[in-house]
Amino acid sequence: MRTLSEFPADTAAKVTTVFADIDDTLTTDGRLPAVAYRALEDLFNAGFHVAPITGRPAGWCDLIARLWPVHGVVGENGAFYFAYDAKTRKMRREYFADAAERARNSARLAKIEARVLAEVPGCAISADQPYREADLAVDFSEDVTPLDAAAVTRIRDIFEEEGAIAKISSIHVNGWYGDYDKLSMSSRFAKEVLGFDLEAEKSRIVFCGDSPNDAPMFSYFPNSCGVANVADFVDQITCKPAWITAKKGGEGFVELAQKLLTSQED
Structure with a gap:
């Protein structure tokens, strides 16, 4: 990882799209600081394509797509994307799995929920679970006393023992059934909403994140960026970002936005 200050201005000037995780990337200590929201708005108003790519639930994503200065949002680690058209006042909701398959998967995840709660003391089902449509989120740090690495790994292992996919974020272990992730749904979102092929344009896109599920x-x-707290997971991330900010969380995202906006002006 190289410091963001080394990001070449001519490369930054070619960036058209900013994808970003939410928790501990746009947020700081569990809150969305005004400067981070303003950075999203400044990017949006400057003509960048902007979209959060998050593990957060459908209920949150409906609000984000509707009210934030973004072109849409990929949620539940790639289970769907939502995009709101302000002119027609229509919300577009596209899912990896149809409603019937999601219902079947929910029943399978209920078994995992019971196992996790019985086998991993101190964890909890995420407070945002009632607003989810496709996955199960197990809280190990957000609203509970943080668990150690062994407990977090055990949560992931239970998902995998039951044949589910599991990813560790900075606060949750998210698990689901289905061959998708943040990247696969981001590709579909880019094609169907933003109008371009992700593979062809990936050098002009910056993704900003902070944790192993990113x-x-x-x-x-090639120009992915981690906020400074990504260093907390350096031993757990299979592939590290190319760049890293000096500050953590939302303030780190502001650094990235300022870099991109300044490069556009030069």
Whole structure:
């Protein structure tokens, strides 16, 4: 990882699209600081394509797509994307799996929920679970006393023992059934909403994240960026971002936005 200050201005000037995780990337200590929201708005108003790529639930994503200065949002680690057209006042909701398959998967995840709660003391089902449509989120740090690495790994292992996919974020272990992730749904979102092929344009896209579940995005985008707290997971991330900010969380995202905006002006 190289410091963001080394990001070449001519490369930054070619960037057209900014994808970003939410928790501990746009947020700082669990809150969305005004400067981070303003950075999103400044990027949006400057003509960048802007979209959060998050593990957060459908209920949150509906609000984000509707009210934030973004072109859409990929949620639940790639289970869907939502995009709101302000002119027609229509929300577009596209899912990896149809409603019937999501219902079947929910029943399978209920078994995992019971196992995790019984086998890993101190964890909890995420407070945002009622607003989810496709995955199960197990809280190990957000609203509970943080668990150690062994407990977090055990949560992931239980998902995998039941044949599910599991990813570790900075606060949750998210698990689901289905061959998707943040990257696969981001590709679909880019094609269907933003109107371009992700593979063809990936050098002009910056993804900003902070944790192990962002590894597919860090690996794919040559100009991926981690906020400073990504260093907390350096031993757990299979592929590290190309660049890293000096500050953590939302303030780190502001650094990235300022770099891109300044490069556009030069």
